[in-house]
Amino acid sequence: MNNSLTLLGLLGREPSYGYDLKHSYDRYFGIEKALAFGQVYATLARMVRDELIRAVGEETGGGPDRKKYEITATGQDKVRSWLFTPDTPSETLQSDLFAKTVIALLLEDDADRLLDLQRAEHMARMRELTRAKKDAQLLQVLMCDHGLFHIEADLRWIDLTTARLTQLKKELQHA
Amino acid sequence: MNTTNTPILSARDLRHSFGPTDALRGIDLDVQAGEVLAVMGPSGSGKSTLLHCLAGVLTPDSGTVTYSPANQAPRDVGGLNEQERSRLRLTDFGFVFQFGQLLPELNALDNVSIPLLLAGIKRPEALRRSTVLLERLDLGSMSGKLPGELSGGQAQRVAVARALVTAPTVLFADEPTGSLDSLASENVLTLMLELVREAGTTVVMVTHDPRSAAYADREVIVRDGAISAGYRIPA
Missing domain, CATH: 1.10.10.10 (Winged helix-like DNA-binding domain superfamily/Winged helix DNA-binding domain)
Structure with missing residues (x-):
């Protein structure tokens, strides 16, 4: 912001x-x-x-x-x-998480666990925002919703990456 | 609420197959009394099968589900006979499904009172309790409406009322807001959680939606029939 x-x-x-x-x-x-x-x-x-x-x-x-x-x-x-100038979607978090995932796979470390830990962190933040909405004024509710939907988008990426880990690992090994 | 640290539901090495497909591949899971647990995971991961085994709807091929409510001897849900399990589902467990599964020919009030009538409660008392609950769910003016006359969110709130009217110890919810838009989902979950937290009801909620799961106290992820690495009970 x-x-x-x-x-x-x-x-x-x-x-x-x-x-x-x-x-x-x-x-x-x-x-x-x-x-x-x-x-x-x-x-x-x-x-x-x-x-x-x-x-x-x-x-x-x-x-x-x-x-x-x-x-x-x-x-x-x-x-x-x-x-009236739209913002460029932030890719900082995703690129960092992407790098960690690739490195974990290259090191034959537990990329699944890494993504689970990030997911748990995201979910904890979502719970915080959800609690903050309770009995809040609409202005605050909207602000929390904004955060919630963005975190949800990250989670979708985490889920999809998790589902593709085996394939990704194979491709990295042959790269 | 359970007064000790014993989990109210405890699954150990749950395994279940549908033909050649392994739906559950050795699940260990503890649910504490009064806890709201979200069970998440991709489609076909086994999360609904897990819920059905925990609730005694499905008997697992192997493994145990121990139900330990306060002041009662622990029971192995899978070891109960069909009649005992039906009784348990009627008296101790409540269920909410993705599509409310309300009876279309009965109005909201009658739909909610069904579990009480099945449990032997007299009709006037059943209707009184159902009315109170419908009012708590902002459906006071809808009690005479048929399910077909209600919006998706209203119908789902009726389903929540029906699940909670017997004051269950554990509420099992399978994608309770899966067919609703964001605002209606929020409304259903807020009201449902308010009631269960007030009553100390334990909730096991299957959902693939992170925003719904964020209403829970914690989540576990089921993937390929097993609890995902980061969410397993420490050995």
């Missing part, structure tokens, strides 16, 4: 103090891990430098801040560009 662009997007609603912005972020996206104040202020300073936002007014808001920030036209363009 791109924290900088998410914060910029939140600023697109209305001008805000860093303190209030952090709490907005936490309410929508920080269910599991709140954003550190330091990260918020560092990000704001960077965005001022890049002319994506500018400081307005010096009065005190809900927290100790004196500076209120508003998004610039460049910042608005940046947010729109981010929103």
